[in-house]
Amino acid sequence: MSSLNPEPNPRYEVQHLERLRLGMPYPAQVDHLEALLNRSPLHRLSPRVLVDYTGVGRPVFDMFAGRHALRRAQGVVITGGRETSGNAAGWSVPKGELVSKLQALLHAGELRIAASLPDAPVLLRELQDFRVRFTESGNATFNAREGAHDDLVLALALAVFGLSRPISATELAVSWARK
Template sequence: MKIIAADIASVSDYTAAAVLAVSDAAPRRYYLSALDRWREKYTVTGERLAALARRHPDAVLVIDATGVGRPVLDALRDALPGRAVYGITITGGRSVNRGQAAGDVTVPKADLVGALQVLLQNRRLAWPRELPLLRELQGEFAAFQPKITPALHQTYGGKGEHDDLVLALGLGCWLGEHLPAPLADVESLVLGPFPEPRPEQKSGWEAIADEYPDLFGSPPDSPMCGMEL
C-alpha cells in the first residue's frame, strides 16, 4: 500500500507532498519514493493532489486540515469518491482526538515528530540517495527543535525558514503507524485505537543523523529499494 501525505500552506509558503510505500508486515517499514513542494493557491493545490492520487490508485491520503488545509481536504473528498482521505488538524496539545467528520483527527505536532523519530531510530524509514529535495529535507531535520508554549505544552518548530517537508513526512508516518493491521481494502480503512498520551520527548535529529547516516539515502543494496512503488 502507499500513503500520500500533504502539509498544506497558503500561497506565501510551501505546500509539501510525500508518497510513501508501506509494508504490511509488522513492524511496518516505509520507503519515501517521491517528495515535492510548491507555492500555489489552494484550488491549484487541490488539483495537483487529486492528480497525484489518481496516479497512485492504491494510496490512501492524509491531508493537513489546519487552517487553509480544510478546503483542500473537502475538495479532495469530493474529487475522489470512494478513496480513503484522512484529515489531520495539527495542535500544540498533548492528546489525539477524533474530529467532527469521519476520518478527521486532531494530533499534537509533537506526536507527528515523535513518529518520525521512532522510525528513524529503528531504521524503518528510508529513501533513495537521488531523492529530489533530499538536502532540503535533511536541513529541516537538523533545524527541528522542541519549543515550550506559554501553556507549558511541548511542540516543535524549525529554526530555519521552512518545516513543510518534515511535516508532510510526519503526517504520512503517523497515519501509517495507526492504520489497522493487516491493512484492509483502501475503501474501508479506519483508524486503529489511539495511543495513551505520550511522555515528553527531546529532539534528536542531529544525533540520529550522526548515528545512522545511511538513513539519509538508502544504499543501492538496501532491501527497501526493492519495494514495489
C-alpha cells in the first residue's frame, strides 16, 4: 500500500510527519522545527505554522520569538466551545471543528498520507483510537481512547484548519508608476 488513502487525486497530501521524542526539551523542539523550516523547499515557501497554544504548547510557542523561520507562527487555543475566532496572533478553535474538517477530508478522499512516512502507522493507529463521546449534557468531546495518544491527529487537524483559513493581509506592497 503506497498511501493510507488510495484516491488518485487528493486535494491535500501529507509530505512530512514526525513525532518528536517524548521528553525532548522545549528549546530542542524549537530548534528542530526551525531547522526543518530552513530546509528546501520550506525555506523558500515561508509557510505559516500553527501551534497548539493550549497547555504545554504555550511555552514552546513563546520560545519562537526572534526566530526568523518561525515568524509566521500562530498559536491555536483548542476549546470545547462552538465558535471559532481569530486575530493576528492566532486562533481559538473548537476541537470539534478541527476534527470534523479532518474527518471530512479523509472520508472524501481529499487527504493522502503516504504510507512510506515513518510515522504513518502511528498516525493511522491514532486515527483508529480517536473517539467522540457525549457528556450527560449532550456535548461532544473528542479524544484518544484511554492510554492512547492523539498528538499526530491534532497536529494534522491544525494543518488542515490552517489550509482552510485565508491569511489576513497585514502588509501590502504598493508601488506607483509614473508616466
